[in-house]
Amino acid sequence: MASILSAMPLMGLVKLGRWETAPRNCATNTECPSSSARFASPSIDSATLFLIDAHATVLFRGSPFRRQHKECPISRRRGEYPIGSYGRRPTRLARMCKSLRVTAIPLCGVLFDWRGTLVCDPEEELWLQAAAARLGREIEPSQIAALLSELEIAAGQPDLARRLAIADCSATDHRAVNLDLFLAAGMDAELGLQLYELDFEPDFHPFYPDVADVFASLNNRGIAIAIVSNIHFDLRPEFRAADLDRFVDAYVLSFEHNVQKPDAAMFDLALSVLGFQASEVLMVGDDPRRDGAAALYGIRTLLVPPLRDCVSRGLEAVLALTR
Numbered sequence: 640m641a642s643i644l645s646a647m648p649l650m651g652l653v654k655l656g657r658w659e660t661a662p663r664n665c666a667t668n669t670e671c672p673s674s675s676a677r678f679a680s681p682s683i684d685s686a687t688l689f690l691i692d693a694h695a696t697v698l699f700r701g702s703p704f705r706r707q708h709k710e711c712p713i714s715r716r717r718g719e720y721p722i723g724s725y726g727r728r729p730t731r732l733a734r735m736c737k738s739l740r741v742t743a744i745p746l747c748g749v750l751f752d753w754r755g756t757l758v759c760d761p762e763e764e765l766w767l768q769a770a771a772a773r774l775g776r777e778i779e780p781s782q783i784a785a786l787l788s789e790l791e792i793a794a795g796q797p798d799l800a801r802r803l804a805i806a807d808c809s810a811t812d813h814r815a816v817n818l819d820l821f822l823a824a825g826m827d828a829e830l831g832l833q834l835y836e837l838d839f840e841p842d843f844h845p846f847y848p849d850v851a852d853v854f855a856s857l858n859n860r861g862i863a864i865a866i867v868s869n870i871h872f873d874l875r876p877e878f879r880a881a882d883l884d885r886f887v888d889a890y891v892l893s894f895e896h897n898v899q900k901p902d903a904a905m906f907d908l909a910l911s912v913l914g915f916q917a918s919e920v921l922m923v924g925d926d927p928r929r930d931g932a933a934a935l936y937g938i939r940t941l942l943v944p945p946l947r948d949c950v951s952r953g954l955e956a957v958l959a960l961t962r
Contacts, residue, residue, distance in 0.1 A: 744939060746961045747915045748863035748888070750906070752924035753874060757866075758844040759949040763787055766843070770834040789824035799823060806871070807893040813871035841877050847952035854886040856958050865889040865909045867922070869899040869929060889913055901932030923957055 751757055764783050771778040793799060802816040814835065821831030837843050857864055864887050866874060871894045878884040889912040893899035896908060910917060917937035924930025925943050934940045941960065946952060 744921065744960055744962070746862060746921050747919040748865060748913050748921075749857060749957060749961065750865045750867045750909050750920055750922045750933070750938070752922075752926065752930050753866055753868035753870060754844065755925040755945070756923060756930075756943065756952070757850050758846050758877075759947060759952075760844055762947060766834060766837060769843075770830055770837055773833050773837075774829060776830075786824060786826060790820065793820055793823035796823065805899065807869040807899045808897050810871045810894045813894070839872060841880060844877075845949055846881050846883070847946075847949060847954070849951040849954050851881070851883060853954040853957055854883055857961070858886045860961070862961060863888040863913050863915070865891060865913055867891045867900070867905055867909045869893045869905075900926075900929035901935075903932075903936050906933050906936050906938060921957070921961060923954075 754760065764780075764787070767783050767786060768778060794803060799816065799820055802812065803820070806813040806816050817835055818828075818831055821834060822828065826834070854864060866878070866887055866889070868874060868891070870892050873895075874892060875884060875890060878887055889909065891905060891909045891912065893905065896904070898904045898908075900906075906917070906922070910920065913920070918939075920938055922930060922933035922938045922940040923943070924933075924940070925945060927942055931940055931942055941956065943953065943956070
């Protein structure tokens with residue numbers, strides 16, 4: 640559902656470094672200055688793990704399941720994910736770090752993205768089915784496919800695309816633009832509202848099962864944790880409900896600060912509240928454009944592959960990279 644509620648995901652092969660659309664300032668809706676030309680623009684596919692240092696140099700690149708699935712597609716069209724889900728090999732990420740002899744980094748803190756990194760989203764089809772069921776309706780697979788297609792088309796309309804690009808800067812704006820998006824896709828207002836409200840229910844974005852152990856291990860090592868998320872609602876209750884709030888030292892949530900990743904201000908806020916320098920933290924996320932931007936500002940960055948199955952996320956890699 641992140642692809643519906645969060646300005647739609649990147650489609651096709653993504654290049655890290657050359658922004659397809661320049662990052663924009665939420666307050667002025669103008670392009671943010673960036674030094675993206677420093678990137679070597681390596682390809683990122685849905686089967687690739689990247690660790691990027693402060694100079695945007697790829698320290699290593701590898702696939703957690705390349706040996707098993709050489710035919711694995713790199714296309715990221717809606718609904719297409721690698722054959723043999725990455726999550727079915729939950730420990731391969733950490734083992735890969737060790738086999739590549741990646742040196743553990745002395746760090747004071749880890750910045751985690753939330754959606755797609757710590758929690759998983761069901762497929763878009765399940766969101767639509769659930770929203771319809773809440774209204775006592777039945778929705779056919781063909782109707783779901785048509786709605787998803789119309790949503791993608793509607794999201795490409797210039798005005799909606801502009802508003803969606805900065806929607807996480809404001810809870811009010813996020814609600815307004817997404818409801819407008821649903822109407823533009825041909826959804827009736829009642830179904831659109833029910834679909835939107837599902838995103839506030841923890842059951843629709845459960846934590847990956849390895850998050851608790853990784854957080855506890857970082858805490859035992861004295862490494863601080865900050866949640867740095869483009870989001871339109873308060874995540875603290877969800878962390879408290881999962882008994883994870885006790886491990887979190889800071890929350891930097893876009894809607895509370897009228898700014899969102901990839902703007903440098905998001906990372907500056909996290910560093911400021913933790914009291915660390917960029918060289919003392921690791922950013923962990925799944926979005927090469929938004930989370931990968933941390934490397935522009937001197938923060939080592941770990942990008943994990945997309946994963947829709949709610950199985951182990953492979954976050955043991957974070958432990959292998961920190962000391």
